[in-house]
Amino acid sequence: REREREMESKKILVANLVVLAMLLSLLAASARDPSVGLVVEGMQQLKEPNLECCDDCRCRWQKSYWDCRCTDWTQGYCTDGCFNCQCDSRWPPYFCRCNDWLDSCPRKCMELRKDGAGEAQSKA
Numbered sequence: 001r002e003r004e005r006e007m008e009s010k011k012i013l014v015a016n017l018v019v020l021a022m023l024l025s026l027l028a029a030s031a032r033d034p035s036v037g038l039v040v041e042g043m044q045q046l047k048e049p050n051l052e053c054c055d056d057c058r059c060r061w062q063k064s065y066w067d068c069r070c071t072d073w074t075q076g077y078c079t080d081g082c083f084n085c086q087c088d089s090r091w092p093p094y095f096c097r098c099n100d101w102l103d104s105c106p107r108k109c110m111e112l113r114k115d116g117a118g119e120a121q122s123k124a
Contacts, residue, residue: 050081050106051070051079051080051081051082051098051100051102051106052079052080052081052106052109052112053079053106053107053108053109053111053112054070054072054079054098054105054106054108054109055072055108055109055110056070056071056072057069057070057071057102057105057106058071059104059105065103066103066104067101067102068101068102068103068104068105069099069100069101069102070097070098070100070102070105070106071097072097072098072109073095073096073097074095074096074097075093075094075095075096076093076094076095076096077096078096078097078098079098079109081106082098082100083098083100084098084099084100085097085098085099086098086099
């Protein structure tokens, strides 16, 4: 009888450890990557993400600051200045989105393209 109780308590302990391991892996998977923005050689912190432009930028107010994110999907690349570019590689054409958190929204890419086209015409 004593041996049965011991086996039962070990089963419960193993089940609890499995549940704990699953919870810890979920917690680790949901955490922000602390190495984003770090240079591998010297582990120096890079400047804040500085997207050149974004057509669909969305911001929300956190407790004391704005949290912005560019939700543009671009074909095959991310906008210049993106640290965390993620591309959907399930099927071509591959669409990419920058997953950086920003302090504010950059200027619109459409405006940048118009300015660039105007400069090119004035140089010709």
